[in-house]
Structure formats: C-alpha cells, structure tokens
Amino acid sequence: MKTRKRINWIIGLIILAMINIGIVFSFNGFVEAKNACVTNNGTITEQDIGLLGFNWSISCES
Numbered sequence: 001m002k003t004r005k006r007i008n009w010i011i012g013l014i015i016l017a018m019i020n021i022g023i024v025f026s027f028n029g030f031v032e033a034k035n036a037c038v039t040n041n042g043t044i045t046e047q048d049i050g051l052l053g054f055n056w057s058i059s060c061e062s
Contacts, residue, residue, distance in 0.1 A: 027053040034058060 030049055037044050037060035046059040 023052050023054070026056070030056045030058070 027049075030053060033056075034044060034047065037058060040060075040062065042060040042062050044058060045061050047057070049056040
C-alpha cells in the first residue's frame, strides 16, 4: 500500500511541475509580445492577462 501512495505522490508532483512550466512559458510569451510591440515603435493600447497567465492578449498600434 505504501508503494501505491508513493506512486500517486510522484504522479501528482509531475503534473504540478508540468502546470508550472506551462505558466512560465505562457507568461514569457506575454512579455516577449509586449517587448516586440515596443521594439517596433508601437504603443500598447490594451493588454489583458488571465488567471495564471494562460490567456493573454495585447493590442499594439504602430
């Protein structure tokens, strides 16, 4: 029975790590999009980032 608990803990930790990696990559994409707008002499008119950074949008005007 202890082996089963350990396996469940390991699976839970792996899933948690994958979610955290997804959040980091999504937020990194958001920051890169903002920087690309500013680099191209644009103005950010609207930015929205959702819960945990999975949903985000940026409006950029040149």
